[in-house]
Amino acid sequence: MTAVLNPLTLRETCFQWGKRTYIMGVLNITPDSFSDGGDFNSLEMAFNQAQKMVEAGVDIIDIGGQSTRPGAETVSLKEELNRVIPLIQAIRKSSDELLANIPISVDTTSSQVAQAAVQAGGDMINDISGATFDPKMLSVVAQLNVPIILMHLRGTPKTMQSLTDYQDLIGELRQFLEERIQAAIHHGIPKDYIIIDPGIGFAKTVVQNLKILRNLTELRSLDCPILVGTSRKSFIGHLLNQPDPKQRVWGTAATCVAAIGNSADILRVHDVKEMVDVSRVADAIYRVSLEKE
Numbered sequence: 001m002t003a004v005l006n007p008l009t010l011r012e013t014c015f016q017w018g019k020r021t022y023i024m025g026v027l028n029i030t031p032d033s034f035s036d037g038g039d040f041n042s043l044e045m046a047f048n049q050a051q052k053m054v055e056a057g058v059d060i061i062d063i064g065g066q067s068t069r070p071g072a073e074t075v076s077l078k079e080e081l082n083r084v085i086p087l088i089q090a091i092r093k094s095s096d097e098l099l100a101n102i103p104i105s106v107d108t109t110s111s112q113v114a115q116a117a118v119q120a121g122g123d124m125i126n127d128i129s130g131a132t133f134d135p136k137m138l139s140v141v142a143q144l145n146v147p148i149i150l151m152h153l154r155g156t157p158k159t160m161q162s163l164t165d166y167q168d169l170i171g172e173l174r175q176f177l178e179e180r181i182q183a184a185i186h187h188g189i190p191k192d193y194i195i196i197d198p199g200i201g202f203a204k205t206v207v208q209n210l211k212i213l214r215n216l217t218e219l220r221s222l223d224c225p226i227l228v229g230t231s232r233k234s235f236i237g238h239l240l241n242q243p244d245p246k247q248r249v250w251g252t253a254a255t256c257v258a259a260i261g262n263s264a265d266i267l268r269v270h271d272v273k274e275m276v277d278v279s280r281v282a283d284a285i286y287r288v289s290l291e292k293e
Contacts, residue, residue, distance in 0.1 A: 003223045006192045008147060010103035010123045013059060017225045017265050020287060021279040024060045024105065024268040025053035026231065029083040030067040030075075046087050047094075054099045056273035060124070060266075063087055063117075064107030068128050068202075070234075072157040080113050085120050092121035105149065109133040111140040118144045128202065129153050130180040142188035149195040149227055150180045154203035163203045170215050173198055177222055195266065196224045201233040209235040213255060216262035229268035230255035231275075249274055257282045 005017040015022055029046050050061055065083030066075055075083075084106060094100040105124040106117040111134045114125045126149040131137040133156075141148045152173050154163040166172050177196045184194050198212045198219060209230075219226055230236065236251035237243060249271050256267050256275055260282040269275040 005223065005225055008192060008225075010060070010147075011101045013103050015059075015225070015265075018263075018287070020283045021260050021264065022059040022266045023057065023272060023276055023279060024062050024227070024266050025050075025056075025058040025272045026062055026064070026229075026268060026270045027053070027087075028064045028067065028107075029087060030065060043086050043090060047090050050087070050091055050102070051094075051096065051099055053272045054096070054102055057276040058102070058272045060103040060105050061091075062105040062107050062126055062268060063122075064126075065113070066108060066110075068107070068157045070157060070161045077110060077112055080108065080110065081116055084108070084113060084117055088117055088120040088122055109137070111136040115140055115144065118146055122146070124149065126197075127151065128157075128197075128199070130176065131184065132180070138184050138187035138189060141184075147193040147195060148184060148189060149197055150177065150184065151197035151202065151227075152176050152199035157202075160203035164205050164208060166208070169208055169211055170218050173212070174219060174222065177219065177224075181222060181224060191223070194224050195227050196222060197227040197229065197268075200228060200230050201235060204235075206235040206238050209233070213258045213262065216259060216264060220263060225265040226263065227266040227268060228256075228259040228264040230259065231267075231269040231271070253278045261286050 008015040027046060027049055053061055063084055065080040088104055092100055103123045105126045106122040107126045108114055109127050109129045124147045125141050127137060128151045130150040130152060154160055181194055185191060200209045200212055231252050232245040232248045236248045240251050242248055256278050259267060260279060267275060267279060
C-alpha cells in the first residue's frame with residue numbers, strides 16, 4: 001500500500017500529488033542539447049520562451065546550462081553559471097506577475113551551480129546523476145532547504161549508452177533510487193522534498209525505456225512523486241523512424257499518456273502547449289476523481 005503524498009508548495013503553486021499531472025517545461029540554454037540546442041542561446045530568446053511556456057500553462061520551468069544528451073561534454077562551472085543565472089534573475093524581475101512567480105527548477109549536477117541558482121531565485125534542483133556526481137550536492141540542497149529531483153543514471157552522459165546491461169531493470173532502478181532517497185534523507189533533506197525520475201533515455205535501450213513506462217507503478221512504493229521525461233527522445237525517433245527531434249511531438253504525446261496512466265506526477269516536456277492538453281484529457285480518463293475541479 002503506497003502512502004498518500006503530502007502536497008509541495010513552491011511560490012504560489014501547490015503541487016497536490018495525485019490530483020492532476022504537472023507540466024515541467026524544458027528550457028536548455030545550451031548550444032548542443034539534443035532537441036533544442038542553440039534555440040534559446042541568447043538571454044532574450046530564452047526569456048521569451050519562458051514567457052511562452054507560462055502562457056501555455058506550464059507549472060514549473062526547468063532551466064539547464066549543461067547538455068545531458070548522449071555523448072555530451074561537460075562545460076566549465078563559469079560557463080554553466082553564465083548561462084543559467086542571468087535567465088533566472090530576468091524571470092524573477094519580470095513585470096509579468098505569472099512569469100515572475102513561476103516555480104523554477106535548475107537542471108544541474110553541480111552543488112555550486114545549485115547554490116548560486118537558488119540564491120538567484122531558483123526553487124528546486126533537478127540532478128540527473130541522483131546527486132552522485134558532486135559529493136556536496138545533498139548537503140548543499142539540505143542547507144538551501146529546497147526540493148531535489150533524483151534521477152537514475154549509469155555512467156555519465158558521455159558513457160551511459162554503453163552501460164545498458166541489466167539483470168533486473170526495474171529492480172535495479174528501484175534499488176538505486178531507494179539508496180539515493182536514503183542518502184538524501186541522511187543529509188537532512190525531508191522526504192516530502194524528494195522527487196524521483198527513472199531516467200528514461202539515460203543508459204537505457206529502446207526496449208528498456210518502454211519497459212519502464214509499462215512498469216512505472218512499481219516505483220510508487222518508494223513513496224515519492226514520480227517525474228517522467230520522455231520528450232522528443234531518441235527511442236521515440238527509433239519507433240517512428242523520425243531523426244528530427246522536433247517532429248516527435250505526437251510520439252511524445254503517446255508516451256505522456258502512458259506515463260499518466262501509470263501514475264506519473266510530473267511530465268518534463270519541450271512542447272508545453274500540446275502536452276498541457278494531452279495531460280488534461282489523460283487526467284480526466286485516469287485520475288480517480290471525476291468531479292469537476
